[in-house]
Amino acid sequence: MEITQPTLVLNKTVCLRNIELMSEKAKRHGLIFRPHFKTHQSIEVGNWFRNFGVEKITVSSVQMAHYFVKGGWNDITIAFPFNTLQHAQLNEIAALANINIVFDNHVGAEQLKNKLKNEVGVFIKITTGFKRVGIAHNAFSEIDRLLDTISLNPNFKFKGFITHAGHTYQSKSKNEVQNIHFDQLKKMEALKERYRNKYPDLVISTGDTPGCSVSEYFKGTDEIRPGNFVFYDLMQQQIGSCNIDDIAVRLHCPIISKQSYQNEIVIYGGAIHLSKDWITNIDGKPLYGRVVIRKNNEPILLNTNEYLCRLSQEHGVIKVSPNTFNAVEVGDIVEIIPVHSCLTAHAMGRYLTTKEATISMMERF
């Protein structure tokens, strides 16, 4: 298939290797592997996980749960403080599959009183330091109050405690990730210890991509839910979760203009394709993507002095050396390695796999 416009190309070989490595790690440590599907949002990519024994998945919205129920998944955690306004949609999917929802406050849990028609599993969201959502790991009176509310709803089945150590994404080294990961596990282990007599089946669910990628220590958790590892990206590579070669998606973009007076190449490919997430480059400036060009049909990864440095709605600007400037021409295709593959995949809405098939994602919302 000829590429004529911004196209997200998915390297199936790399993607399968990422899935295999993570599922083997989960097996090695006796963990439930419940991968987060919000990164790829695709029934077809989801099916690739089945060969590795995956039966339980994580999603981030009721709509996404609905999409994967249609794709034949039967055990789904919606890992997001439940939006109680969507109780009708929850009833719809909970009639078809085993659904777990998440609460970090008793108000939401109370709002579902008399609203549910089917049993749903409930996890209590805990924060061990990320502090976006979640009850603090040691705020026992809040936890107990929520447990009481849960126990009063006959359609709620308490499953355990869930957390996301999202602060690993701010780490600048594997060591830093390991520290956060270890600290999180210790706190969750103590929580399990406190509540295991009353709830002998309770599950501790953890697992951000950085922690799951760099660590071989998982004592204190029962289940991991990494998502981004399926594709990885430059943010993960900067943290140390992966190498450049582990990144499974690249946005292929036509060159539409060259500005010789400032050695800039302009591509058709902008914020609506890549998203505007960036990392800080070695020169202290925002980097929106790294660049692969072809020279005599050989791929060449440009170094970090030559990078995607500006994005507008549909334009991307690549700063290059005079040599690179002269090596490419208007009408050539360059490949952009994305900073945040979850947002790029969501923005693009479909993939071209390296097996040359176009595969689809869920509809927007």
Added chain:
Amino acid sequence: MEITQPTLVLNKTVCLRNIELMSEKAKRHGLIFRPHFKTHQSIEVGNWFRNFGVEKITVSSVQMAHYFVKGGWNDITIAFPFNTLQHAQLNEIAALANINIVFDNHVGAEQLKNKLKNEVGVFIKITTGFKRVGIAHNAFSEIDRLLDTISLNPNFKFKGFITHAGHTYQSKSKNEVQNIHFDQLKKMEALKERYRNKYPDLVISTGDTPGCSVSEYFKGTDEIRPGNFVFYDLMQQQIGSCNIDDIAVRLHCPIISKQSYQNEIVIYGGAIHLSKDWITNIDGKPLYGRVVIRKNNEPILLNTNEYLCRLSQEHGVIKVSPNTFNAVEVGDIVEIIPVHSCLTAHAMGRYLTTKEATISMMERF
């Protein structure tokens, strides 16, 4: 219609007023009004322009031109250095409507040799200082070379010079915008003067939203192409192009969590809904949106000390005062005024109008 998940609400009254004011300004100055439709990307919103006499439009991609041709528009400029790999799609739409394309280099123009089946208008892209794409306004040998290439293709009809003073978006005051606007017009006027004998019908096309919004001086241009003004946003309000009340879109989001220990409210509404564009707030930190809450069903615009301060894929975090914290509850809807409405509209893919109809946008790509 009850809102239960992130929903982009379009205030039709405000939007129509924005269209009316800009179309009247164009009439007052005897200008062709060719609004950019990449902001709303909707046939239905596009139709609202027809009552104000608009017959010519601007788009940013061949796909968008195709969508609006299907919507009955017959005079369309694709204001983006033409991506020559899409020549087949260009032939398809140029058979159905009058299409203008843009070049800023002779290489692209040469690549269409023997590729076109129908006449297309051609504008030469000029930069007067923005320096993203375009030939410098005084690089006459480059301009002449491109004019020669254009003249050799019997399906090219040279139309004129087009520019986008995108550097007005970096302005911090109306004065700064006026200066850039005036400078641009002077440069384009000189260009017209130089080439008008050879091309007596040549059109000068300008018109970013800041310049068109703040200025009443348009000598030197024949056509304006603002786009964002249809909705406006916080970026435009910060520049001085509009007031808060002129912003026609708001993202309505449910509250899903409250973090009392840091006075933060968490909404279902993140990067995939709003995009990650931000402006610098008065406290020097990134602001991703301003917030309207309801108190006794009355809308209250929070001040800039209480704002959308962090975004992840689907979460948004609003920093508030203790008073505001206590005035809202999980399950309430808050309204977010977006930083960059073009990207928010694109991300959301449809609108709920205040007349309670859901209206559609073009498909993703």
